[in-house]
Amino acid sequence: MSDRSDWLPVAQAQRPFYAGIDLGGTHIKAAIVDDQGRMLAFHTEPTHAARGPEQAAQRMGQAVHLLTDMVGIHANDIARVGLGTPGPLDLKAGVILKAGNLPGWDHFPIRDRVAAHCGHAITYANDGNAAAYGEFWVGSARSFSSLVLLTLGTGVGGGIIIGNVSVEGAHSNGSECGHIIVDSAETARLCPCGKRGHLEAYASATALILRASETLALGNISGGQSPTGPLAEAIAAGEAMTPILVARAAEAGDGVALLLVLETARWLGIGIVTLMHTIDPAAVVLGGAMTFGGEASPIGSAFIERIRTEVRSRALPILAASTVLCFASLGGLAGCIGAAGLARLEQKVAV
Numbered sequence: 001m002s003d004r005s006d007w008l009p010v011a012q013a014q015r016p017f018y019a020g021i022d023l024g025g026t027h028i029k030a031a032i033v034d035d036q037g038r039m040l041a042f043h044t045e046p047t048h049a050a051r052g053p054e055q056a057a058q059r060m061g062q063a064v065h066l067l068t069d070m071v072g073i074h075a076n077d078i079a080r081v082g083l084g085t086p087g088p089l090d091l092k093a094g095v096i097l098k099a100g101n102l103p104g105w106d107h108f109p110i111r112d113r114v115a116a117h118c119g120h121a122i123t124y125a126n127d128g129n130a131a132a133y134g135e136f137w138v139g140s141a142r143s144f145s146s147l148v149l150l151t152l153g154t155g156v157g158g159g160i161i162i163g164n165v166s167v168e169g170a171h172s173n174g175s176e177c178g179h180i181i182v183d184s185a186e187t188a189r190l191c192p193c194g195k196r197g198h199l200e201a202y203a204s205a206t207a208l209i210l211r212a213s214e215t216l217a218l219g220n221i222s223g224g225q226s227p228t229g230p231l232a233e234a235i236a237a238g239e240a241m242t243p244i245l246v247a248r249a250a251e252a253g254d255g256v257a258l259l260l261v262l263e264t265a266r267w268l269g270i271g272i273v274t275l276m277h278t279i280d281p282a283a284v285v286l287g288g289a290m291t292f293g294g295e296a297s298p299i300g301s302a303f304i305e306r307i308r309t310e311v312r313s314r315a316l317p318i319l320a321a322s323t324v325l326c327f328a329s330l331g332g333l334a335g336c337i338g339a340a341g342l343a344r345l346e347q348k349v350a351v
């Protein structure tokens, strides 16, 4: 949908229109969608986090103007703008508190600054909940009444939507699914948040890379010789360890690489069962960069099947039998489409 040929011509769109902005550590993504969540235009540019938050807020405001020009509509045709950012944040105050991937942006009043630059009222959301709302509104969970989205990337993000409500929590930290505990041992792995045993420490791309590197190093020690197989050979040849490299090796028949992927799935299954027992969502949706090609790829398919196996072995049978587990469908656009969707929700309540 980020491809121009997929954009809906404005003459076929249903008014009012909404803009959605997804602020990430590396990229800003912005879109205009119609009242049914169909994309009219999309724009992305680097965040340039080091240039500071005010400059980025200004460029986010300009992005909305640029998009309205691209579509050929007036600023007044945009009913409201949604903005999703990494947390932790204070939703009521509209402030980013201390985002790990936006150094130096602490306590920045992002909602009001972007509103000032784009000239529209802003609905502010956690980026995980915005992405979850995108999948709920027009993505792979559009036929479900509730969902949990887990976003697998550098970290593990989360979003929870029940009905048309995103679970923001009393302190703006609802839906932090990456920090549920999957290992209570004192020696459990350390999460980037500073606490031990959290899902993110086991199931993120960073965690997979760490476990893969450890596994190759262990093979080296225990065997007294260099480990073999496509993964070890690629690393020996100077390639960087990445989830894509692990998946490629697994596809080429590397048993160690496949085990690393399936071990990631096992940890995810454990975390997902806790979420199922707490929320009982209609669907659990997996998105983000680390989905191993999705259901269409042999490794992606083995990955989600291993999660399903873990869920069946640990969840209450009625939940294991009825909860849908699937991949997300909006890819990197879920955040900006969902932010626009949350703006639409707030607009409709206000009217």
Ligand SMILES: [Zn+2]
Pocket: 178, 179, 191, 192, 193, 194, 195, 198, 200
């Ligand atoms: Zn954590």
